Amino acid sequence: MESLMRNAFLFLSKNRTANRTAKKYGLRFGAKRFVAGEQISEAITAVRELNDRGIVVTLDHLGEFISTTNEAVESMQYCIRTLDEIAASGVKANLSLKLTQLGLDISRDLCLSNMRSILEAASRYDNFVRIDMEDYAHNEASIELFCQLREEFGSTIGLVIQAYLYKSEEDIIKLHRYQPNLRLVKGAYKEPPEVAFPKKEDVDNNYIRIIEQHLKNGDYAAIATHDDNIINSVKTFVKANNIPLSQFEFQMLYGIRTQAQQQLADEGYTMRVYVPYGDDWYGYFMRRLAERPANVGFVVKSMFKS
Numbered sequence: 001m002e003s004l005m006r007n008a009f010l011f012l013s014k015n016r017t018a019n020r021t022a023k024k025y026g027l028r029f030g031a032k033r034f035v036a037g038e039q040i041s042e043a044i045t046a047v048r049e050l051n052d053r054g055i056v057v058t059l060d061h062l063g064e065f066i067s068t069t070n071e072a073v074e075s076m077q078y079c080i081r082t083l084d085e086i087a088a089s090g091v092k093a094n095l096s097l098k099l100t101q102l103g104l105d106i107s108r109d110l111c112l113s114n115m116r117s118i119l120e121a122a123s124r125y126d127n128f129v130r131i132d133m134e135d136y137a138h139n140e141a142s143i144e145l146f147c148q149l150r151e152e153f154g155s156t157i158g159l160v161i162q163a164y165l166y167k168s169e170e171d172i173i174k175l176h177r178y179q180p181n182l183r184l185v186k187g188a189y190k191e192p193p194e195v196a197f198p199k200k201e202d203v204d205n206n207y208i209r210i211i212e213q214h215l216k217n218g219d220y221a222a223i224a225t226h227d228d229n230i231i232n233s234v235k236t237f238v239k240a241n242n243i244p245l246s247q248f249e250f251q252m253l254y255g256i257r258t259q260a261q262q263q264l265a266d267e268g269y270t271m272r273v274y275v276p277y278g279d280d281w282y283g284y285f286m287r288r289l290a291e292r293p294a295n296v297g298f299v300v301k302s303m304f305k306s
Contacts, residue, residue, distance in 0.1 A: 034255045035062070035284065036277040040078075040085050043277035046254070047091040050273055054265040057093040058130065058251070059086065062278040063101035069110060072103030076114035078278075079129075080121045087125045094128040096274065099142055112145065119153045128181070130222075133160035135189040136196070143171060150178045158222070162187035163207035164196045172210055176217050183222040183251065184211050208233050215243050222272065224251035226260070245269060 036046035040061075047057045061082055063075045079097055086093050097118070103110035122129045131146055133139065139162075146159045159180060161168050164187035175182070186203050187196065197203045204227070211234060214221045223234055231250065238248065249270035252261050265271040276284055 034253065034276070036254060036275050038277065038279045040082060040277065043082075043275060044085055044089050044091060046275055046277075047086075047093045048089070050275070051092050053262060054271070055261060056249075056270065056272045057091070057275050058096045058272055059093050060096040060132070060274065060276040062276050062284050063098070063280045066101050066103060066105070069103065069106060072101070072106060072110055072114060075101045075103075076117055079118045083118070083121045083125055083127055083129075086127065093275075094130065095122065096130045096132050098132045098134055099145060100134060100138065101280075104138065104141060104145075108141070108145070112148070115145065115149055116152070119149060119156055122156050123153060128156060128158065130158040130181075130183060131160065133162055133185075136165065136191050139165065139167075143175070146180075147175075147178065150180065155181065158182060160185055160224075161210065163210055164191065164203045166195060166197065169206065169210055169213065172214055172217075176219065179219050181220040181222065182214060183224050184214065185224045204230070212237055215248060216241070218247070221248040222251050223248060224274070226252055226257045228260075231260075231264070 036043045043059055047059065050057055059082055061075070061078050063071075063078075066072050066075060075097075079095060079102075082095055086095070095118075099111055099115070102114040102118075119129055131142055133142055143159070146157065149157050159175070160183045161171055161175075162185055165171075172182070184207070186207055197206060207225075207230060211221060211223055211230075215238065223230070225231060234248070234250075237243070238245075245268065249272050250264050251272045251274060254273050254275045261271050261273060
């Protein structure tokens with residue numbers, strides 16, 4: 001049953017008609033739990049509240065259904081505005097983005113140009129931008145663009161690697177030459193068994209393997225997980241291998257396991273929360289429900305309160 005629900009939510013996450021319908025009703029039907037708001041001002045307020053608790057942030061202006069050059073340019077401009085607002089407000093936050101929202105499916109050159117504009121702004125503010133990894137169809141293109149931009153902009157840019165893909169261990173070996181700042185995740189898209197581990201235990205084992213590999217390489221790891229087993233494994237590994245706390249951070253999603261976030265921050269670990277905002281929140285919300293169908297309960301409660 002849970003598998004069926006997961007597949008249904010992943011299917012809905014890519015449905016443009018459902019996305020348009022969701023936008024009409026706004027965030028009130030449960031998504032507010034996972035999305036800071038539709039406006040940058042709401043996102044900055046959420047960041048400040050987290051900062052006050054000793055937690056840093058990565059902001060993501062949501063956008064997935066891009067089909068025109070104008071939309072891609074608008075997304076680029078909003079990313080720059082986000083960096084402007086971070087600098088103006090003085091909050092502790094960096095930026096995450098998806099290459100498809102910047103036009104990757106329209107033109108590689110368009111996407112590259114938009115990324116350069118964003119990274120130039122980030123460089124001016126001495127900030128950091130991370131490319132979120134999307135589905136397998138965009139994996140190689142994302143890595144290739146990262147490598148090119150890493151050579152141009154240095155440590156201003158980072159990338160995400162997904163543990164559920166067979167290729168990820170080899171990708172980390174290849175990327176080591178760039179000494180990359182990588183966010184390591186399990187993966188949230190529906191992929192065929194030809195390219196991804198179908199069993200959770202295999203994903204978990206590969207996740208631990210690539211985390212340890214990346215840390216042993218001496219490169220910075222952003223370990224994005226809500227799984228206590230993974231968190232405890234990392235704590236044990238870094239202690240046994242004398243890896244400094246400055247070489248890694250834990251990351252969790254906005255609205256999920258807030259007490260665990262606070263506990264890690266209180267223990268002295270860098271704790272970063274991924275805070276999404278914007279009006280194109282639907283696909284992100286569906287993937288959160290797919291990851292943990294129990295979250296549907298929060299949506300139902302929200303509907304009855306509305």
